[in-house]
Amino acid sequence: MSGAVVPVSDEDLAAYADGRLLPERAASVEAWLASPENAADRARLERWRLQDASLRAALDPVLAEPLPAALRAVLGEARPPLRARRSVRWLAPAAVAAAIGIAIGVGGSFALWGAAPAVARGLADSGMSAHAVYSRETRHAVEVGADDEAHLVSWLSNRLDTPISPPDLSAEGLTFLGGRLVPDGGRPAAQLMYEDGAGQRYTLFIARTDESGTAAMAYAWEPDICAFYWVDGTVGYVFAGPENRRHVEQLSRAVYDQIG
Amino acid sequence: MAIDRRELERLIPALRRYARGLAGAMLADDLVQDCLAQAIARERQFRGENLAGWIYAILTNCVRAAARSQRRLPPIDPLTDMADAGSDPASRIGILAALGALAQEHREVLLLVVVEGFTYQEASGILAVPIGTVMSRLARARDQLAERLDGAPVVPFRRAR
Numbered sequence: 528m529s530g531a532v533v534p535v536s537d538e539d540l541a542a543y544a545d546g547r548l549l550p551e552r553a554a555s556v557e558a559w560l561a562s563p564e565n566a567a568d569r570a571r572l573e574r575w576r577l578q579d580a581s582l583r584a585a586l587d588p589v590l591a592e593p594l595p596a597a598l599r600a601v602l603g604e605a606r607p608p609l610r611a612r613r614s615v616r617w618l619a620p621a622a623v624a625a626a627i628g629i630a631i632g633v634g635g636s637f638a639l640w641g642a643a644p645a646v647a648r649g650l651a652d653s654g655m656s657a658h659a660v661y662s663r664e665t666r667h668a669v670e671v672g673a674d675d676e677a678h679l680v681s682w683l684s685n686r687l688d689t690p691i692s693p694p695d696l697s698a699e700g701l702t703f704l705g706g707r708l709v710p711d712g713g714r715p716a717a718q719l720m721y722e723d724g725a726g727q728r729y730t731l732f733i734a735r736t737d738e739s740g741t742a743a744m745a746y747a748w749e750p751d752i753c754a755f756y757w758v759d760g761t762v763g764y765v766f767a768g769p770e771n772r773r774h775v776e777q778l779s780r781a782v783y784d785q786i787g
Numbered sequence: 788m789a790i791d792r793r794e795l796e797r798l799i800p801a802l803r804r805y806a807r808g809l810a811g812a813m814l815a816d817d818l819v820q821d822c823l824a825q826a827i828a829r830e831r832q833f834r835g836e837n838l839a840g841w842i843y844a845i846l847t848n849c850v851r852a853a854a855r856s857q858r859r860l861p862p863i864d865p866l867t868d869m870a871d872a873g874s875d876p877a878s879r880i881g882i883l884a885a886l887g888a889l890a891q892e893h894r895e896v897l898l899l900v901v902v903e904g905f906t907y908q909e910a911s912g913i914l915a916v917p918i919g920t921v922m923s924r925l926a927r928a929r930d931q932l933a934e935r936l937d938g939a940p941v942v943p944f945r946r947a948r
Contacts, residue, residue, distance in 0.1 A: 537926035677825035
């Protein structure tokens with residue numbers, strides 16, 4: 528090994544160990560290492576290579592582990608497309624109701640109106656009472672603010688064991704404020720809160736239902752609050768806002784389009 | 788731009804490996820979950836160049852934030868952090884114990900380059916430090932790892948929780 532012996536830095540040695548030097552530079556590192564007075568660095572390099580290999584051997588088996596369901600759930604896309612999902616048990620009554628929608632007084636612009644099963648009606652009540660309680664809070668409207676959305680999303684998704692992702696209603700003039708965990712008959716439910724330019728509050732309540740089914744959108748009203756609610760699989764939604772049915776309906780549709 | 792969910796899903800096993808090396812088995816999956824949620828929430832900020840680099844940067848920041856908020860991460864426990872398959876458990880326990888004793892910045896660079904296989908250039912992008920810093924940190928990280936391995940018993944005592 529003759530030739531010019533160029534000083535070799537730690538950086539060169541690291542790059543050499545990683546096979547990331549240009550060939551001519553690698554050759555001069557090799558020449559340098561071959562010289563007897565650099566035996567210590569040769570040992571050092573050998574050491575690095577061994578420990579690199581053991582590091583990989585210790586961690587690579589993680590790759591073969593089955594993925595935790597929660598991680599896939601965050602992606603929220605393992606679900607089949609909306610159309611395919613919306614045909615479980617309650618569809619038949621819903622379709623019938625749609626046909627006679629005007630007769631039962633819920634005629635409107637949604638394609639499919641449902642006669643609400645009792646479970647969905649209970650859902651609407653929970654969502655509206657949560658709305659009544661928290662939408663009046665000025666300073667403590669939410670538990671986790673929109674600035675910490677990632678935490679909010681993973682927290683609520685975990686507690687409800689279903690992916691929760693706040694719909695973006697900025698195109699409708701609503702700002703996302705954040706959300707909180709709320710009790711729903713002893714079980715965890717989620718409330719996401721929005722505010723319009725006039726400071727009016729809107730909430731999306733999300734709860735798990737006992738059995739799987741589909742309930743098309745329905746309208747619910749109580750003094751000062753109106754809401755639209757629907758069930759998709761084992762997840763029920765209630766979008767509530769101030770008494771302005773047309774506007775709340777339009778917003779509910781935007782929510783529905785985004786989350787199904 | 789929107790992130791291709793399948794591409795993201797394909798990265799999850801490697802993200803879990805990186806998080807396991809950085810933060811240990813107790814926190815790793817929570818951190819990966821935070822990272823994926825953030826990536827999705829901020830997908831409009833993604834410029835479409837290098838998804839892996841972008842996601843690893845988010846995960847690195849999630850780990851740093853967790854380390855800050857808890858003052859420090861729980862110690863890596865080699866006996867529980869060791870993935871199940873494979874041979875020679877003694878040397879694997881030793882290397883994970885030594886890794887766990889390194890400074891956060893040394894763990895990051897070592898794992899990104901040696902285990903995750905990023906180039907120095909990519910690692911410099913992920914860690915937001917100059918490439919020279921990546922290389923010098925890497926050399927220091929390797930030396931410290933060697934030091935710890937020399938001094939460490941082959942099978943360390945299990946740490947109390």
